[in-house]
Ligand SMILES: [Zn+2]
Ligand SMILES: [Zn+2]
């Protein structure tokens with residue numbers, strides 16, 4: 235099936251004008267599948283880290299949200315062991331007017347402000363709530379250990 | 384709209400065993416064949432029929448057209464009071480779950496807030512866009528060609544018509560959404576109004592949207608419930624408060640012939656209350672492993688140990704080899720059943736009170752559960768076997784009708800007998816769930832006696848139906864079956880009356896609290 239105009243244009247813009255700290259590159263053999271790299275935001279526990287993600291545009295995109303998953307291990311209350319992300323715009327708050335760029339910016343923002351009240355990884359969220367400093371320390375350790383390029 | 388309670392006529396015509404068996408039985412089930420109501424006079428019979436039984440509730444059947452008309456009538460009422468359009472009134476009512484009084488009251492003080500909540504804009508400053516603006520790029524498909532229609536709500540977010548259509552179709556058809564479909568723009572809270580939806584999508588999607596609205600209407604009102612029968616479009620209107628379903632089992636009968644519980648939507652489960660049914664089902668699901676051995680349909684003869692397979696509904700078994708007659712359920716000799724000391728239905732509590740150590744106690748409690756579960760499951764299974772047997776017999780009856788001078792009406796007695804039998808087995812089935820949770824007191828003896836009488840009557844009728852049909856004896860058989868059918872029906876009524884009255888009067892004590 236031919237690639238919809240929307241995906242072609244979005245890809246062109248992503249390549250020509252990437253968002254700061256984010257890169258997304260489509261696979262040559264599957265233009266709906268993107269390798270994503272997000273730099274850990276400054277002043278966050280993930281600062282200095284380089285996080286790999288995969289992003290896939292399903293058949294009914296943009297009516298359905300893209301599927302996004304962390305490939306790099308990360309200690310974050312809204313991201314589970316399998317790298318799945320708890321983010322409203324990837325679920326019930328998805329709008330077809332949102333784009334790959336906005337999705338990735340939201341993921342980046344999630345790294346800056348973890349939300350332990352809406353957890354996906356319960357044990358991490360628990361840790362975050364009970365002892366935020368210790369949790370941040372663990373997140374920093376994981377970043378050094380797993381997310382250095 | 385047809386109002387009514389379940390009368391005995393309907394009871395005979397209905398079958399609540401096979402949930403897929405919704406045949407249209409429009410033959411008039413008059414009293415002519417089942418008119419033997421003891422020695423009551425005609426007038427007594429009329430009064431008897433009109434008097435509501437303790438186990439009956441008032442309800443009415445609403446066809447789809449009435450449900451739609453009720454929405455329109457409520458909307459036109461509100462539109463008159465609030466001075467808004469019919470469509471706006473409908474949207475307002477939907478956002479208030481059709482609570483007219485609350486809507487009108489709140490609207491008087493907070494009209495703007497309420498309009499916003501319902502996604503209605505009254506002023507015409509921002510009218511919906513229908514034309515593609517100059518230099519427009521649809522932010523969904525990125526299409527920037529200058530031709531083709533586009534659509535936007537009063538919020539000013541415009542998308543091209545094909546994208547809008549695809550978006551709305553997905554929301555309606557795939558997500559089943561109808562209450563709050565929002566503008567496709569991310570974060571915009573403007574609700575797509577019905578008029579825009581009707582402009583943007585295909586007629587089949589509009590029909591689906593309307594259907595979802597009707598579903599939502601019935602779901603929003605406590606006094607309405609859809610008939611769960613497949614392909615039935617009726618709803619039942621029952622005005623009893625839901626809090627009363629602890630003491631009333633609200634069985635209703637849809638015009639399609641399906642009898643079900645208004646409280647929980649399951650098939651008829653009288654005499655057990657909804658909460659009790661829920662607990663029982665959960666228990667059975669949890670304990671299915673231990674209880675599984677019961678469902679095996681072969682057993683050994685208690686005397687000669689040869690394998691016996693059950694192929695009819697009747698529980699009176701005779702070993703082909705040694706001719707030992709026994710009860711399939713308790714495996715005891717049949718000679719003890721059907722006499723006054725028949726106690727197949729009664730669990731001997733002594734074994735559990737005697738139990739001293741924990742292991743013996745838990746064993747006794749399992750035995751107690753199995754006693755009731757066994758009988759519960761067996762009546763369900765037997766009802767199926769009764770039906771299977773009937774299907775076989777039916778062919779024979781048809782043949783007999785063709786080759787003899789019997790009329791069609793005259794060969795119907797078996798069908799009616801099987802319907803009543805099935806109904807009674809379903810009632811019996813639930814009496815065992817009821818009894819499992821029932822604490823023994825001086826009132827429970829009467830209940831167990833009634834349960835036993837119904838069970839004995841049911842097995843006698845079931846046994847009669849297994850008899851081979853001979854043409855010469857058909858008149859005799861017919862009379863016997865008719866008599867027994869009437870008797871079984873009356874025994875069922877006794878059980879239902881007693882249990883329903885007891886629930887209403889708080890006469891029963893249960894081990895569990897299912898009132899939540
Ligand atoms: Zn478009
Ligand atoms: Zn909008």
Ligand SMILES: [Zn+2]
Nearest residue numbers: 610615637639
């Ligand atoms: Zn129905």
Ligand SMILES: [Zn+2]
Nearest residue numbers: 644646647657
């Ligand atoms: Zn119920």
